[in-house]
Amino acid sequence: MEQNVIDVLETIRPMLQQDGGDVQFVNIDQEGTVQVKLQGACGHCPGAAMTLKALIEKRLKQEVPEITRVVAV
Template identity: 40%
Template sequence: MENNIKKVLNEKINPILLNHGGEAELVKFNDNIVTIRFKGACANCPSASKTLEDTVSILLKEELKEIKGVKLAQGVGDKLIDIAKKILNK
Protein backbone atom coordinates (compact mmCIF):
# COMPACT_ATOMS: atom_id res chain seq x y z
CA MET A 1 0.00 0.00 0.00
CA GLU A 2 2.84 2.42 0.76
CA ASN A 3 4.09 2.14 -2.82
CA ASN A 4 0.60 2.95 -4.10
CA ILE A 5 0.40 5.99 -1.82
CA LYS A 6 3.81 7.20 -3.00
CA LYS A 7 2.70 6.75 -6.60
CA VAL A 8 -0.39 8.90 -6.07
CA LEU A 9 1.68 11.52 -4.26
CA ASN A 10 4.25 11.62 -7.06
CA GLU A 11 1.90 11.45 -10.02
CA LYS A 12 -1.22 13.33 -8.89
CA ILE A 13 -0.52 15.45 -5.81
CA ASN A 14 3.06 16.68 -6.01
CA PRO A 15 2.67 18.17 -9.50
CA ILE A 16 -0.05 20.41 -8.02
CA LEU A 17 2.02 21.30 -4.95
CA LEU A 18 5.14 21.95 -7.02
CA ASN A 19 3.28 24.82 -8.69
CA HIS A 20 3.45 26.49 -5.27
CA GLY A 21 7.03 25.46 -4.49
CA GLY A 22 6.22 22.51 -2.26
CA GLU A 23 5.60 18.79 -2.14
CA ALA A 24 4.28 16.06 0.12
CA GLU A 25 6.05 12.94 1.33
CA LEU A 26 4.70 9.83 3.01
CA VAL A 27 5.73 9.55 6.65
CA LYS A 28 3.74 6.43 7.54
CA PHE A 29 0.68 4.37 6.80
CA ASN A 30 -0.99 2.69 9.76
CA ASP A 31 -4.56 1.46 10.35
CA ASN A 32 -5.59 2.85 6.95
CA ILE A 33 -4.50 6.34 8.02
CA VAL A 34 -1.89 8.14 5.90
CA THR A 35 0.50 10.55 7.60
CA ILE A 36 2.28 12.98 5.30
CA ARG A 37 4.79 15.78 5.69
CA PHE A 38 4.74 18.89 3.58
CA LYS A 39 8.10 20.08 2.30
CA GLY A 40 9.35 23.24 0.64
CA ALA A 41 6.99 26.20 0.59
CA CYS A 42 4.11 24.00 1.75
CA ALA A 43 5.89 23.18 5.04
CA ASN A 44 5.25 26.62 6.53
CA CYS A 45 2.23 27.67 4.54
CA PRO A 46 -0.71 29.04 6.54
CA SER A 47 -3.04 27.15 4.17
CA ALA A 48 -1.40 23.76 4.75
CA SER A 49 -4.38 22.29 6.61
CA LYS A 50 -6.76 23.43 3.85
CA THR A 51 -4.47 21.92 1.20
CA LEU A 52 -4.39 18.69 3.19
CA GLU A 53 -8.20 18.52 3.36
CA ASP A 54 -9.13 19.91 -0.05
CA THR A 55 -6.43 18.37 -2.21
CA VAL A 56 -4.28 15.67 -0.64
CA SER A 57 -6.98 13.83 1.30
CA ILE A 58 -9.53 13.94 -1.52
CA LEU A 59 -7.11 12.70 -4.20
CA LEU A 60 -5.66 9.92 -2.03
CA LYS A 61 -9.13 8.68 -1.03
CA GLU A 62 -10.36 8.79 -4.63
CA GLU A 63 -7.41 6.74 -5.86
CA LEU A 64 -7.09 4.35 -2.91
CA LYS A 65 -10.45 3.40 -1.42
CA GLU A 66 -8.83 1.68 1.60
CA ILE A 67 -7.66 4.99 3.04
CA LYS A 68 -9.83 6.17 5.92
CA GLY A 69 -7.99 9.38 6.72
CA VAL A 70 -5.02 11.61 6.01
CA LYS A 71 -3.16 13.63 8.62
CA LEU A 72 -0.21 15.95 8.72
CA ALA A 73 2.95 14.92 10.55
CA GLN A 74 3.97 17.23 13.34
CA GLY A 75 7.51 18.01 14.35
CA VAL A 76 10.86 18.36 12.68
CA GLY A 77 11.92 16.04 9.88
CA ASP A 78 15.00 13.83 9.99
CA LYS A 79 16.75 15.87 7.31
CA LEU A 80 16.54 19.06 9.37
CA ILE A 81 17.75 17.24 12.48
CA ASP A 82 20.78 15.95 10.54
CA ILE A 83 21.60 19.46 9.34
CA ALA A 84 21.32 20.83 12.88
CA LYS A 85 23.62 18.09 14.21
CA LYS A 86 26.23 18.92 11.60
CA ILE A 87 26.11 22.61 12.48
CA LEU A 88 26.34 21.94 16.23
CA ASN A 89 29.26 19.54 15.82
CA LYS A 90 31.46 22.12 14.05
Protein backbone atom coordinates in the same frame (compact mmCIF):
# COMPACT_ATOMS: atom_id res chain seq x y z
CA MET B 1 -1.18 -0.34 -0.45
CA GLU B 2 1.92 1.69 0.45
CA GLN B 3 3.13 1.75 -3.14
CA ASN B 4 -0.32 2.87 -4.32
CA VAL B 5 -0.20 5.78 -1.87
CA ILE B 6 3.29 6.75 -3.04
CA ASP B 7 2.16 6.57 -6.68
CA VAL B 8 -0.79 8.91 -6.00
CA LEU B 9 1.43 11.33 -4.10
CA GLU B 10 3.76 11.42 -7.09
CA THR B 11 0.86 12.68 -9.24
CA ILE B 12 0.09 15.43 -6.68
CA ARG B 13 3.69 16.59 -6.17
CA PRO B 14 3.99 18.66 -9.39
CA MET B 15 1.00 20.81 -8.35
CA LEU B 16 2.56 21.50 -4.98
CA GLN B 17 6.00 22.10 -6.46
CA GLN B 18 4.61 24.80 -8.76
CA ASP B 19 3.88 26.83 -5.62
CA GLY B 20 7.21 26.06 -3.94
CA GLY B 21 5.94 23.18 -1.81
CA ASP B 22 6.19 19.43 -1.73
CA VAL B 23 4.85 16.36 0.07
CA GLN B 24 6.75 13.37 1.38
CA PHE B 25 5.25 10.01 2.35
CA VAL B 26 6.10 9.03 5.93
CA ASN B 27 3.98 6.05 6.96
CA ILE B 28 0.64 4.28 6.72
CA ASP B 29 -0.85 2.43 9.68
CA GLN B 30 -3.20 -0.54 9.87
CA GLU B 31 -6.25 1.72 10.26
CA GLY B 32 -5.54 3.36 6.89
CA THR B 33 -4.14 6.62 8.24
CA VAL B 34 -1.47 8.04 5.97
CA GLN B 35 1.20 10.26 7.47
CA VAL B 36 2.84 12.80 5.20
CA LYS B 37 5.30 15.62 5.68
CA LEU B 38 4.48 18.90 3.96
CA GLN B 39 7.67 20.59 2.84
CA GLY B 40 8.82 23.91 1.45
CA ALA B 41 6.11 26.52 1.12
CA CYS B 42 3.47 23.94 2.08
CA GLY B 43 5.12 23.38 5.44
CA HIS B 44 4.43 26.94 6.60
CA CYS B 45 1.51 28.00 4.45
CA PRO B 46 -1.68 29.14 6.21
CA GLY B 47 -3.62 27.04 3.68
CA ALA B 48 -1.67 23.85 4.41
CA ALA B 49 -4.58 22.24 6.28
CA MET B 50 -6.85 22.88 3.32
CA THR B 51 -4.27 21.48 0.89
CA LEU B 52 -3.93 18.41 3.08
CA LYS B 53 -7.66 17.69 3.27
CA ALA B 54 -9.08 19.09 0.02
CA LEU B 55 -6.32 17.92 -2.29
CA ILE B 56 -4.13 15.20 -0.81
CA GLU B 57 -6.65 13.33 1.35
CA LYS B 58 -9.43 13.59 -1.23
CA ARG B 59 -7.25 12.23 -4.03
CA LEU B 60 -5.82 9.42 -1.90
CA LYS B 61 -9.28 8.31 -0.77
CA GLN B 62 -10.48 8.29 -4.39
CA GLU B 63 -7.55 6.25 -5.64
CA VAL B 64 -6.91 4.02 -2.61
CA PRO B 65 -10.27 3.29 -0.91
CA GLU B 66 -8.59 1.72 2.14
CA ILE B 67 -7.32 5.14 3.20
CA THR B 68 -9.34 6.59 6.08
CA ARG B 69 -7.50 9.86 6.67
CA VAL B 70 -4.30 11.78 5.98
CA VAL B 71 -2.36 13.65 8.67
CA ALA B 72 0.70 15.87 8.53
CA VAL B 73 3.58 15.05 10.84
